[in-house]
Amino acid sequence: MEETEEEGEVVGMTDERAGPTPPIPFELIAEHTPYPMALVDQKGRYRFVNARFRELFGFGADEVPAGCEWFDLTFPDEEERRSAISLWKEDMGHGIDLEPEPRLFRVRCRDGTDRQVLFRSIALGTGDRLIACEDLTAVLERQEALEDLNRRLSDIIEFLPDPTFVIDANRAVIAWNRAMVELTGIRKEEVLGRTDRAYAVPFYGDARSSLLADRILSDRDDGELGSYSALDRQDGTLVAEIFLPAWDEGAGRYLWGKATRLLSSDGTPAGAIESIRDITAFRRAEEELRKSEERYRALVESINDVIYAVDDQGRITYVSPVIQYTSGYRPEELIGRRFFEFVHPCDRAEVKRRFEELVAGGEGPHEFRMIDAWGGEHWIRTYTHPIEVDGELVELRGVLTDITEQKEQEAAVLRSEALLARITDLSPFGYCVVDSDTDRFLYMNDRFCRIWKWEGLCDELRRHDFLHSDFLAWVAPIVEDPAAFIESGAILQDGEDAHEVMDEIRLCDGRTLWRYSARVRDDEGRSIGCLYLYKDITDERRQVEELKRYRDELERLVEERTQELTRTNEVLVQEMAVREHLTRRQIESEERFSRIFDQAPIGMAVVSLDDRFLRVNEALCRITGYSREELLEMGPFGITHPDDVAEGRALTKNLLEGTSDDYSRDKRYLRRDGTVVWVHMTVGVVRDPSGHPFHLFSMTEDITAQRAAEERLRISAAALKESNEDLQRFAYIASHDLQEPLRTVISFSQLLERRLADQADPEIRELLGFIVEGGVRMQTLIRDLLIFSRVVTGGRTFQTTDTNEVVSDVLKSLGASIEETGAEVNVHPLPVVLSDPSQLHQVFLNLIGNAIKYRRAEPPTIEISAERRGDDWVFSVRDNGIGIEPRHHDRVFEIFQRLHTSAEYEGTGIGLAVVRRIVERHGGRVWVESTPGVGSTFFFSLPAI
Numbered sequence: 001m002e003e004t005e006e007e008g009e010v011v012g013m014t015d016e017r018a019g020p021t022p023p024i025p026f027e028l029i030a031e032h033t034p035y036p037m038a039l040v041d042q043k044g045r046y047r048f049v050n051a052r053f054r055e056l057f058g059f060g061a062d063e064v065p066a067g068c069e070w071f072d073l074t075f076p077d078e079e080e081r082r083s084a085i086s087l088w089k090e091d092m093g094h095g096i097d098l099e100p101e102p103r104l105f106r107v108r109c110r111d112g113t114d115r116q117v118l119f120r121s122i123a124l125g126t127g128d129r130l131i132a133c134e135d136l137t138a139v140l141e142r143q144e145a146l147e148d149l150n151r152r153l154s155d156i157i158e159f160l161p162d163p164t165f166v167i168d169a170n171r172a173v174i175a176w177n178r179a180m181v182e183l184t185g186i187r188k189e190e191v192l193g194r195t196d197r198a199y200a201v202p203f204y205g206d207a208r209s210s211l212l213a214d215r216i217l218s219d220r221d222d223g224e225l226g227s228y229s230a231l232d233r234q235d236g237t238l239v240a241e242i243f244l245p246a247w248d249e250g251a252g253r254y255l256w257g258k259a260t261r262l263l264s265s266d267g268t269p270a271g272a273i274e275s276i277r278d279i280t281a282f283r284r285a286e287e288e289l290r291k292s293e294e295r296y297r298a299l300v301e302s303i304n305d306v307i308y309a310v311d312d313q314g315r316i317t318y319v320s321p322v323i324q325y326t327s328g329y330r331p332e333e334l335i336g337r338r339f340f341e342f343v344h345p346c347d348r349a350e351v352k353r354r355f356e357e358l359v360a361g362g363e364g365p366h367e368f369r370m371i372d373a374w375g376g377e378h379w380i381r382t383y384t385h386p387i388e389v390d391g392e393l394v395e396l397r398g399v400l401t402d403i404t405e406q407k408e409q410e411a412a413v414l415r416s417e418a419l420l421a422r423i424t425d426l427s428p429f430g431y432c433v434v435d436s437d438t439d440r441f442l443y444m445n446d447r448f449c450r451i452w453k454w455e456g457l458c459d460e461l462r463r464h465d466f467l468h469s470d471f472l473a474w475v476a477p478i479v480e481d482p483a484a485f486i487e488s489g490a491i492l493q494d495g496e497d498a499h500e501v502m503d504e505i506r507l508c509d510g511r512t513l514w515r516y517s518a519r520v521r522d523d524e525g526r527s528i529g530c531l532y533l534y535k536d537i538t539d540e541r542r543q544v545e546e547l548k549r550y551r552d553e554l555e556r557l558v559e560e561r562t563q564e565l566t567r568t569n570e571v572l573v574q575e576m577a578v579r580e581h582l583t584r585r586q587i588e589s590e591e592r593f594s595r596i597f598d599q600a601p602i603g604m605a606v607v608s609l610d611d612r613f614l615r616v617n618e619a620l621c622r623i624t625g626y627s628r629e630e631l632l633e634m635g636p637f638g639i640t641h642p643d644d645v646a647e648g649r650a651l652t653k654n655l656l657e658g659t660s661d662d663y664s665r666d667k668r669y670l671r672r673d674g675t676v677v678w679v680h681m682t683v684g685v686v687r688d689p690s691g692h693p694f695h696l697f698s699m700t701e702d703i704t705a706q707r708a709a710e711e712r713l714r715i716s717a718a719a720l721k722e723s724n725e726d727l728q729r730f731a732y733i734a735s736h737d738l739q740e741p742l743r744t745v746i747s748f749s750q751l752l753e754r755r756l757a758d759q760a761d762p763e764i765r766e767l768l769g770f771i772v773e774g775g776v777r778m779q780t781l782i783r784d785l786l787i788f789s790r791v792v793t794g795g796r797t798f799q800t801t802d803t804n805e806v807v808s809d810v811l812k813s814l815g816a817s818i819e820e821t822g823a824e825v826n827v828h829p830l831p832v833v834l835s836d837p838s839q840l841h842q843v844f845l846n847l848i849g850n851a852i853k854y855r856r857a858e859p860p861t862i863e864i865s866a867e868r869r870g871d872d873w874v875f876s877v878r879d880n881g882i883g884i885e886p887r888h889h890d891r892v893f894e895i896f897q898r899l900h901t902s903a904e905y906e907g908t909g910i911g912l913a914v915v916r917r918i919v920e921r922h923g924g925r926v927w928v929e930s931t932p933g934v935g936s937t938f939f940f941s942l943p944a945i
């Protein structure tokens, strides 16, 4: 226990603050350690064992024998036991400084089981030893199992057919199999354990890139493929291909690689395994296959014929693209469909029967019709053969050719051959073909025999055993000139240059034959025979001669007639020239007439003698409101107002009877809209050169507006006349009847004035003076009005009047005022005119009176003269008075118009109005020229006698 205390110092804990604590007893510690422990003294006696020791070995401290007995008991293996004893003894000799190695032994426990236990022997200062054990049985068993597994895995890798290697997490090579050695030529020893990745070099040469194993281990996913292709990445596995061009002396090699990451049980990467496979042969084969397929396809698709394959049901499984040109269908539209559906309905049954034969093993060509995508018909030829694998029909393959054109040509040839045969039979020529080498007949038609009257010989000739020279000899007796005939027959045989000859042969029986001989050559110009055409032209000859006679006779007659005709013709030519000239003129005049007719602003019509419109112009349509067609239908009397028809017919009758050549009248048409239109119409008769009327021509003018205006004028003139008469009546009555009471008023006023002269007051006298003065003025006014109104009503008939006398009278009656004013009146010689003398007197009286009245301060000077102007005499009365402003020159002639008040100049404003009325009654006119402050000249005209 002392040692224990000492030991306790070793293992005890020191707490300086609390002071030294008592040491923990060794047994307590040992009891609770997880390892089996024991204390052994120098004599090998077990002084203490802990619970774990007891558990392991099954012995308590007191049950364990001391010394070598312990070894005998627990070490079943002789050798191990000896070694353990010697080691133990050696340990016992060691001091405490030397720590012996832990040692593993197999021990047998009390329960008989063997265990692998690791012993550690530690020398204590007391000379005792502490034995610490560790039961490694389970660990070692596991390790052994693992090693066993590893071994087996290595074996598997070793014998894998693909080159395979494994690297650990540090990229050290830990496996390198035989196939790898074979592939690379690098031995296992050279590479195992190396971490410098040198192993990569021989694989990839110049195309070096990180190995798949490297990539998968570092889990690089940078998308960089480098030299790899077809990279396939799955979780923890990388599959890729690489082509190494330098390998196999430049032929290159394809390698396929698969790398898989190896994970330890905690999921961390423990390494990677990469398998490589040489797929060069596979790739080459694949490439070859692709190329040959391409070649095959190009071949199939480049030929014009269609290649196809169908299954045993007739369904199309392949068809080359050229089918499109033949059928209009694209291959994809055809694949899967049964080809019978494209076969012409008439050929379908036969094609199906044939197909069954093919399915049963037959093969060969077949021709039938197919329908294309547009409904067109094609003749095609197929050559089909079955493809069998292991005796089983797989499909039918074949070639399809469009032979439509060929078929058409064949048909054309057949047709043309048939045609030729038919032509041959129908030919009017007898012909034969002779082989120039053999001199044999190759062909002749029936007519040939008939011409020579050898119907019986035809068959013999056709058998080709009859020579041409025989033929010549045969017919020589019936030819008129045999020698010439025989000789001529040889023309073509001798003369190589002669290609064709035509001649005539006369026969003894009087017939004439026409012959055509020609050399027949092939396409290359080689002579292959001679063709002879014969025609019996006896009848033709006769006819020709007959004809010739007729012709001569005819020619003579023709000659005679020609001379006659030439003469007649000359006359005709002259006539034609004249006629042509006339025709041209007629056409021109027609054209002119048409233009005028159509464009005239007045209505025009050509009317037949039986009262039909033959032609009407646009203006007539406008006037009547009818269309041209309607007018032609209705005729002139169809549109005439019923009241005007009778007169029209009568006038037309006159024209036709020649009483007159034309007439004009106003008449009415009934327009289409029912309204009446007044027209002024002129109708003329058109006569032919012999004077016979052949139609009428009418011109029509719409005078409705004119008529209306005239009517209005007539009405207003009548109204005016009436009102004028009323006015004149009124003026006359007024002036005449008013005079009497006025005279009474004046005379009584004057009487009153005289009576009251002395007594009355001056104002009354003045008023009476006004009454008298007003009355006198009214008297004057009434007188003047009477004069004015009488100008028309009281006018007398005109008579030749000497104006000199009239003026002289006037000056006499004005004598007082002339004298009073000192006026100088110069009268120039005046003419004799046709007039109402008293009215002419009034004119001069008023004009000379005014010249005196409207004087200036100085005495008036008055010039009276007359001048001839055309058919008129123009009289003038000139003064030097006050003059009139130009704006009043017209106004002064109007009644009651005055320029002054009565206070300035006495007057009524009627004098000049009377002058104008009288002058106008005489067919003349009156006007004034005046300058204010200088004087006025009044002019009036009268018609000269």
Ligand code: ADP
Pocket (backbone or CB within 6 Å): 846, 850, 851, 852, 854, 855, 879, 881, 882, 883, 884, 892, 897, 898, 899, 900, 906, 907, 908, 909, 910, 911, 912, 913, 936
């Ligand atoms: P009355 O003389 O009675 O007024 P008239 O009819 O004779 O009427 O003349 C109309 C007007 O014309 C006159 O009032 C006068 O002003 C003007 N007149 C006529 N004659 C002359 C003249 N010779 N010189 C100037 N003025 C004249």
